[in-house]
Structures are given as C-alpha cells and as structure tokens.
Amino acid sequence: xxxxxxxxxxxxxxxxxxxxxxxxxxxxxxTSIMINAEVPPKCDPLGPENKLIFAxxxxxxxxxxxxxxxxxxxxxxxxxxxxxSNAGGTMGAALGRLGIAAVVVEGQAPEGELxxxxxxxxxxxxxxxxxxxxxxxxxxxxxxILARYGEKTAVLCIxxxxxxxxxxxxxxxxxxDGHPCRAAGRGGLGAVMGAKGLKALVVDQRxxxxxxxxxxxxxxxxxxxxxxxxxxxxxxxxxxPKLGTAGLVAPVNSMGAFPSYxxxxxxxxxxxxxxxxxxxxxxxxxxxxPTHMGCSQCVVHCSNVxxxxxxxxxxxxxxxxxxxxxxxxxxxxxxxxxxxxxxxxDDIGVDTMSTGVAIAVxxxxxxxxxxxxxxxxxxxxxxxxxxxxxxxxxxxPVAVGKHxxxxxxxxxxxxxxxxxxxxxMQGHGVTFATSPMGxxxxxxxxxxxxxxxxxxxxxxxxxxxxxxxxxIAMAAFDTMGxxxxxxxxxxxxxxxxAFRRLLSAYLGTPLGPDDFPHALGVRVLKAEREFNRKAGFxxxxxxxxxxxxxxxxxxxxxxxLISDEELDSTFDF
Amino acid sequence: MKxxxxxYGTLRQRFxxxxxxxxxxxxxxxxxxxxxxxxxLDIPQSQGAVVIVEGRVLKAEDKLRRGVPVNVLxxxxxx
Ligand code: SF4
Numbered sequence: 306x307x308x309x310x311x312x313x314x315x316x317x318x319x320x321x322x323x324x325x326x327x328x329x330x331x332x333x334x335x336t337s338i339m340i341n342a343e344v345p346p347k348c349d350p351l352g353p354e355n356k357l358i359f360a361x362x363x364x365x366x367x368x369x370x371x372x373x374x375x376x377x378x379x380x381x382x383x384x385x386x387x388x389x390s391n392a393g394g395t396m397g398a399a400l401g402r403l404g405i406a407a408v409v410v411e412g413q414a415p416e417g418e419l420x421x422x423x424x425x426x427x428x429x430x431x432x433x434x435x436x437x438x439x440x441x442x443x444x445x446x447x448x449x450i451l452a453r454y455g456e457k458t459a460v461l462c463i464x465x466x467x468x469x470x471x472x473x474x475x476x477x478x479x480x481x482d483g484h485p486c487r488a489a490g491r492g493g494l495g496a497v498m499g500a501k502g503l504k505a506l507v508v509d510q511r512x513x514x515x516x517x518x519x520x521x522x523x524x525x526x527x528x529x530x531x532x533x534x535x536x537x538x539x540x541x542x543x544x545x546p547k548l549g550t551a552g553l554v555a556p557v558n559s560m561g562a563f564p565s566y567x568x569x570x571x572x573x574x575x576x577x578x579x580x581x582x583x584x585x586x587x588x589x590x591x592x593x594x595p596t597h598m599g600c601s602q603c604v605v606h607c608s609n610v611x612x613x614x615x616x617x618x619x620x621x622x623x624x625x626x627x628x629x630x631x632x633x634x635x636x637x638x639x640x641x642x643x644x645x646x647x648x649x650x651d652d653i654g655v656d657t658m659s660t661g662v663a664i665a666v667x668x669x670x671x672x673x674x675x676x677x678x679x680x681x682x683x684x685x686x687x688x689x690x691x692x693x694x695x696x697x698x699x700x701x702p703v704a705v706g707k708h709x710x711x712x713x714x715x716x717x718x719x720x721x722x723x724x725x726x727x728x729x730m731q732g733h734g735v736t737f738a739t740s741p742m743g744x745x746x747x748x749x750x751x752x753x754x755x756x757x758x759x760x761x762x763x764x765x766x767x768x769x770x771x772x773x774x775x776x777i778a779m780a781a782f783d784t785m786g787x788x789x790x791x792x793x794x795x796x797x798x799x800x801x802x803a804f805r806r807l808l809s810a811y812l813g814t815p816l817g818p819d820d821f822p823h824a825l826g827v828r829v830l831k832a833e834r835e836f837n838r839k840a841g842f843x844x845x846x847x848x849x850x851x852x853x854x855x856x857x858x859x860x861x862x863x864x865x866l867i868s869d870e871e872l873d874s875t876f877d878f
Numbered sequence: 879m880k881x882x883x884x885x886y887g888t889l890r891q892r893f894x895x896x897x898x899x900x901x902x903x904x905x906x907x908x909x910x911x912x913x914x915x916x917x918x919l920d921i922p923q924s925q926g927a928v929v930i931v932e933g934r935v936l937k938a939e940d941k942l943r944r945g946v947p948v949n950v951l952x953x954x955x956x957x
Pocket of ligand 1: 372373393394597598599602604605606607608788790791
C-alpha cells in the first residue's frame, strides 16, 4: 500500500508506504481519518492548509465486483466540516490496480496556474501544466484527455464551477464509456480541487500491481458467496437493472415523502411522468440504454443512457436524487428537461442535488415560477458563465436564501437535504440532522426499512436506532469501495457474515461479528465527529431547519417529531 | 368487490397488457387481505412487493377496502 503526496506549492511528489495507523483502511475511512489527523480543523477550506485526498476503497482493484468507488475527502467549503463524497466510474478500480491507497494533494499552486496530475501504468505520478484547458467544460475536457493519453484512462476532473471555487462545485468521474457523468458531487469538493490548481487527476486503468491478498484461495471463495448474495437481492436482480435508482420515484411519492416545490408538499403533481418506469419506457422507445454498466467491474448495472427523440446521447445515469432535485423540488415534471439539466450540471461541474435545491429556493422566494424549465436551465447556464447571479446560485441553497432573504432553506450544516422529506420519513430527518457530512442520501438511508414494513415512517419510535445502525454500517462499507447497491444487499446477517469472511481473507486477520461493520463504522464516525467538533460544530448543528418542525407536510400533514435529546443520542458511543 | 390496482417497478412486466393510465381491476372477496391480493396476482415473495394505500405501507394481513385504489410496488433500499 502506498500513498502519493503531491505538494502543489512547490510541485514535489513523494511516494510513501502507508503508515501502520492507516493500514486496513481505504475509501471514506482513510480520507476521514487522515483529514482528522492532518488537516487543521479551522483552516480555510480553499487555502493551502486543506488537503484533498483521493482514495479508492480498500477492496478496489481486487476481483470483487462493484468496487470501483473512489472517495474524495477534504474540509468542505460548503459545510465547513469534514467531507467525504464518493463516485463510481473507472477511477476506483484504476487506483486500486496500481496499489495506490491514496493520492494526497497538499499546498496550493500560485494563482493562475493549472495542472493535471497524471499517474501512468507503472504508478509514476507527474504534474503536467494544463493552462490550455482552463475554463473547459468536463465533456470536452475528458474527450481531449482520452485522445491525449488513450482510451484506457480514468479521469476525475472539475469544470468551470470548480475553477470559480463555488461551494456546489463537484468533481466529475469518467464512466466506462469515457463520459464524465458520475460525480463526487457533495460538499463542494470541486472548489477545493480548483483552489489547489488541479484540473484533473488522470490515471491509467491498466495497472497490474494491486496490493496482495493475504489468502487468495479463501478470498476467491468468499467473493463467489458475496456476489451470489448481491445478485440474489431482488433490488439488484430486478429493479436496478431495469429502472435504476429512479425506481424510487414511485414508492416515495406513493408514501407522500417526495419533497416537492421546495419541500412544500410530499407528492409532486405529475410524478408519473418522471418516474423510473416512465424513464425506462422512454429510453427503450428512443433506443437508449436502460441497463448500462456505469462503473468498472459491475455486475448489477443500475446506470442508464438517456437519449433525446432523435436517439442522441443526452446524459448518463439519470438518477433518483437528480430527478428529485431538478424535478421534484423545482416542480419540473418533465424528464427531457431534467436530463438536460443533469447533463449541464455534469458539464459545468456542479452537484445536481445542491444546485436543484438552490434553484428551488430561488423559485420559492419568487424569483421564477415553479415548473419553469427554461428558467432553471438558464440559471444553471449562469453558473457556467460565472455571472453574478450564477455565483450566488453556485454558493448553494444557503447563499440563495440569504440573497432573497428567504428562510425556507432545506439544509443541514449548509448542505441540502436529499429526496426524502423528514416529516414523512422521520428516520431520514435523524440522518440528515446528525450525519457529520450534513444532510446526505447515502449516509443512513432508512427508506428500505419503511418499504419492508419494518418501521412506521411517521412515528418517532425506532428512528434513531435505525439511523444509527445504518450510519455505522455505511461508514464501514464506504471504506471498502463497494457501491451502495452492493452494500445495501449485504446489510443482513448472511451478507454481513459472507462479507466478514471475505475481508478476513483479504487482510489475513480473522474478524468477529463486532469488527465489521460495527467497530470500523464507529471508528470512522468518531474521527469525523471529532474533526467537526474541533472545527467549531456543536450539537446545535445537529438540527433540522425550523420549518420541518413547524410546517406540516401534505398529504400526511405531519411535522418532524424527534426531540433534540433523542437526536443527541444518535451517536452515544 | 373490485379494487383498482396500480403496478410499479418491474411488476408491470408480469401483465403484458398493462396500461399505466388505467391500472388493472381485480375482483377480490369482501375482506380480502394484502396477502390474498398478491397471491391472486401471482406475485411471488421474491419480488419484494409492497402494497401502499393512501400513503401507508400495509402489512400482509391488512384488509383491502372497497373503492380505495391500491399501489403495488417493490422495496428498494435507497439510491
Ligand atoms: S450498480 Fe450502479 S453504482 Fe454500482 S457499480 Fe454498477 S453501475 Fe456503478
């Protein structure tokens, strides 16, 4: 296991062995624990003291499928706290195959300089001046990078929004077709990358020096069992390949929990026009691909390729959270408009969730009408052009709320909520309030428990426990490099057992039932919470905005019911 | 009694003539439960079917009501 440290101030590159305290970590566990240890908590997120860390999961680069996640960590310019955001595509596997545990970007290039960080097939890293790519949008950029370095290249990059250092700027990740359509979207990490002077991380996918597996035979056997469980899950066998995550539009609207019109209602008028079932039909009719492999080594295929009426590519993997933010929150029940917005966000390099919610806040404040797709597209274009209003919008929902003096801003720790209203799905409120990441859609997503009838979404009972269990489990799985779909399928006792066997074989240390996911997840969360505490966060930051407690959400007309004391007990470890 | 059933997820594929705007009408005995409905529709447990009525997830033994449309969906763990 090696670390590559790149100093953007003096352009030095050092390769180190992973120190003992970081061994057995990858992905989120590694980025968060390193940031807590190495980044001054009160530093300027856009200054030279912050570090930007790219870490494939611990198991990325092994034969285990669905492990091409790459975690990106830093202090967030959006939340002011610790941030890990992970993306699929090809980068996780590419770094893993080179035996690189993390690339740590430190310091800051002088104003006006711009670089690629290139890692070749042998794992040699170099900084390449990239002035001519300044201001370039991501699709054109990646096309040029692939033409220059070859098709078998994985790219993480920023668009103009990252160069402007906007708080909603994303880091875009190239998928198996070379489209920069997957994203480490949350927390404004694209702005940190822009501040460092780094336009792209460019890594050869053909590395052949992954870290050795301690017990290869046992590992191979364990992989078979894990894959069997992942594929047997009906969500991965049926729903994800056919509808993708967009399959959630119908259940969440049916439960009255789809935050619509800036979270004024729990059901979007016309949601049937933008649900996964309709999306799959449209894609099929037009000759797109509803069952697309977005990431290296995937056996589930939750991705899709959305095309226009002429059959021309518009965007890839139109996802549930994007459909919600760009459709539900804005009242735009039109998949073609949402797909254009998705493509535009990827191209400019902004988080579709924070951007959609920022647009919704502006609409709610009366700037434009809900449902006005042309206005929404123009607003995102303004971010790309870097106009004055574009920069306000690019500051995220809080900046927009301040600009219009509007207080209905659905964020926690500055980061927008996800596609589950906490008044109709109380457990999501617990996760949104308490996650060290700010409101988040993967950190502890309770929707499966509601749909399986294990928990009543409208009652406060059991929500804190459910959120705690899932937040711990996800912190552990986010460390492994597996995608959410595979991880969710392994949350049961059989899955946990099979995964522990696999991890034991990989590490060569027997793991007990408490070691994974519990002990690892707790270790990661503790580091994240410690960083946030040192950065100045208190329990008052683990709260939802006022209106969730006061304004009933139709159709159930419920408010958020979990008391502050209960919220504070979420992490009583 | 007749109940209107709306299908979602990949369940629609089990009913080739299914039209989303119309759903399907199913004749069930008075007092029929969610379990009865799913077995009548021949939807096996492996499909992860979930029945939602008026915004609430029903349990297998809950009874269906006359004139109240039923949504049959599939459980998903998030995304
Ligand atoms: S299931 Fe989806 S997110 Fe997971 S590896 Fe496959 S395409 Fe990527």
